[in-house]
Amino acid sequence: MKLAHYIILFVIIYSFPLLFTEYRYQYAKQTMQENHKHEVSMTTATHDAINILRTNVKTELENGYESYKINPVNPQPAFETFMKSLSLQYGVELDYSMNRLARYVPVFGIVDYDGLLLNVYKEYKDDRGDKVLDRVWLPKIPFSYLDNEGNIINFTIDEEVEVYDVELGEWFEGTREELIKDPEVTISFLEDKETFHNVRRTTIVNTLQEHLAYYINEHNVYTKSLDVTYKFMLPYIPKEDWYNTVDDISILAFFQGYPSILENVFYQQYAFVGTRLQFNDRILAGDVNGQKKFWFESCGYPYTAKEIYSSKKDAAAKGYSELSCLNN
Amino acid sequence: MPNAVAKIFAIILMVVLFYFSTYQNYKKEEDLAYINTSNAVTKFVDNVRLKGFITPSMYEDFVNSLHTGNQVLFNIEIEHEKKQYTPVYSDPANPNSFTGEYKVQYTGIYWDQIKKTLFESNVPYDKRMYKLENGDFFNVYVENKTKFKSTMLFDFLSGGAGTDGPVIAFPYGGMVQNQDWNDKQ
Numbered sequence: 453m454k455l456a457h458y459i460i461l462f463v464i465i466y467s468f469p470l471l472f473t474e475y476r477y478q479y480a481k482q483t484m485q486e487n488h489k490h491e492v493s494m495t496t497a498t499h500d501a502i503n504i505l506r507t508n509v510k511t512e513l514e515n516g517y518e519s520y521k522i523n524p525v526n527p528q529p530a531f532e533t534f535m536k537s538l539s540l541q542y543g544v545e546l547d548y549s550m551n552r553l554a555r556y557v558p559v560f561g562i563v564d565y566d567g568l569l570l571n572v573y574k575e576y577k578d579d580r581g582d583k584v585l586d587r588v589w590l591p592k593i594p595f596s597y598l599d600n601e602g603n604i605i606n607f608t609i610d611e612e613v614e615v616y617d618v619e620l621g622e623w624f625e626g627t628r629e630e631l632i633k634d635p636e637v638t639i640s641f642l643e644d645k646e647t648f649h650n651v652r653r654t655t656i657v658n659t660l661q662e663h664l665a666y667y668i669n670e671h672n673v674y675t676k677s678l679d680v681t682y683k684f685m686l687p688y689i690p691k692e693d694w695y696n697t698v699d700d701i702s703i704l705a706f707f708q709g710y711p712s713i714l715e716n717v718f719y720q721q722y723a724f725v726g727t728r729l730q731f732n733d734r735i736l737a738g739d740v741n742g743q744k745k746f747w748f749e750s751c752g753y754p755y756t757a758k759e760i761y762s763s764k765k766d767a768a769a770k771g772y773s774e775l776s777c778l779n780n
Numbered sequence: 781m782p783n784a785v786a787k788i789f790a791i792i793l794m795v796v797l798f799y800f801s802t803y804q805n806y807k808k809e810e811d812l813a814y815i816n817t818s819n820a821v822t823k824f825v826d827n828v829r830l831k832g833f834i835t836p837s838m839y840e841d842f843v844n845s846l847h848t849g850n851q852v853l854f855n856i857e858i859e860h861e862k863k864q865y866t867p868v869y870s871d872p873a874n875p876n877s878f879t880g881e882y883k884v885q886y887t888g889i890y891w892d893q894i895k896k897t898l899f900e901s902n903v904p905y906d907k908r909m910y911k912l913e914n915g916d917f918f919n920v921y922v923e924n925k926t927k928f929k930s931t932m933l934f935d936f937l938s939g940g941a942g943t944d945g946p947v948i949a950f951p952y953g954g955m956v957q958n959q960d961w962n963d964k965q
Contacts, residue, residue, distance in 0.1 A: 454786065456790040457790075460786065460789060463790075467797070488818070496953075499954075500954050500955035503957055504955070537954050540953035
């Protein structure tokens with residue numbers, strides 16, 4: 453063998469692992485980039501949607517701790533914001549292309565105070581009697597539970613419940629404690645706080661799982677007419693994530709099967725986003741040892757307040773500096 | 781003359797291997813550029829979205845960080861979609877024809893207009909600020925304007941078989957969530 457032969461042999465043997473590694477690397481890189489991109493997109497889109505949800509309750513009752521939670525959410529603007537934000541991430545601008553993108557969102561759900569709101573594709577008849585396939589909001593699905601005695605209990609995301617007492621044949625509303633004190637209502641189920649909350653959680657999670665799985669599956673019926681070749685399924689979601697949804701108003705959005713650059717690789721992503729109640733603590737300002745200071749009311753400082761502000765900014769603008777009670 | 785054939789073949793293989801490794805090296809540059817781009821864009825957009833304003837220094841930082849360590853230049857498209865509520869009149873000329881409804885519309889404001897506030901105004905540099913409002917949309921689209929070395933090499937070797945599209949195209953945007961105009965003074 454001459455030197456040339458050795459070179460050929462070397463190159464041939466050397467190229468196989470080289471090309472293989474190269475292929476694997478490209479694949480891994482692409483997947484990672486796509487994943488990252490989709491994740492950022494979904495996060496941004498759902499955050500934007502939840503922000504709209506927060507401001508779009510009935511405006512006159514918007515502020516304040518008590519009013520917020522029990523107000524009905526206005527789901528449509530939230531969904532529109534979600535779609536608009538999502539389409540920005542993919543450089544989609546026209547209404548038509550946004551509509552195409554929406555086909556990969558089988559279900560957009562909002563866990564409202566007392567029920568689940570779902571936005572899905574449905575076939576319905578329009579004013580002229582023609583069949584239309586479009587996104588619609590389904591009627592609110594309550595978190596209902598039937599106890600052993602046959603009473604119906606509609607849970608909410610906190611202690612408030614709506615119960616149907618079979619013996620009396622009447623509906624009652626109120627928090628769990630109120631209903632226990634009520635001499636008329638005789639539902640033994642409400643007595644134990646522990647079981648009540650356990651059952652509440654499981655009921656909400658079960659309701660969510662059942663309906664999401666059903667409607668995501670139902671989306672497959674329409675995919676042919678929507679020009680989507682992907683089999684939609686409810687992705688595996690860890691238990692933790694489910695239980696995170698039960699105590700607050702949240703958004704559940706699924707974005708699946710979006711074709712990416714890598715052929716045959718489809719994207720599955722779900723996003724849960726919870727809202728947080730607005731933190732409303734008054735800011736008191738006054739003289740502390742001859743200096744102008746402001747502090748949160750919840751700190752419980754004994755100083756006498758001269759003025760009340762709603763934000764730190766306002767207080768600082770009037771010459772008060774902060775007296776913090778955190779981390780002390 | 782099997783020996784001569786083998787020699788030529790060996791040389792060709794070596795040349796191919798040489799180009800392959802060079803090409804791979806240039807490809808890595810592309811990967812780094814992608815990471816850099818995505819970082820710079822997400823940072824800038826999130827900054828604007830969460831603060832609700834653009835200052836000249838924010839924009840300059842963004843452009844600087846986008847071009848740091850990169851051999852290519854980028855096209856940057858910035859768009860501010862202003863949310864507008866328009867009352868619906870059935871006859872625009874007649875004020876009595878108000879239908880009691882309103883429409884939400886978005887007006888696109890592009891970099892050419894934003895630039896005027898940021899770089900062509902009489903306000904001192906420190907005080908210049910382009911303001912956005914809650915509910916507006918802000919998005920940035922970045923793509924490479926000049927070619928990467930890897931693209932050039934590929935085009936050279938393949939006789940221009942590659943596509944002319946941008947290698948890095950990164951759209952990102954979202955809703956503006958704050959209007960902290962007074963924080964920066």
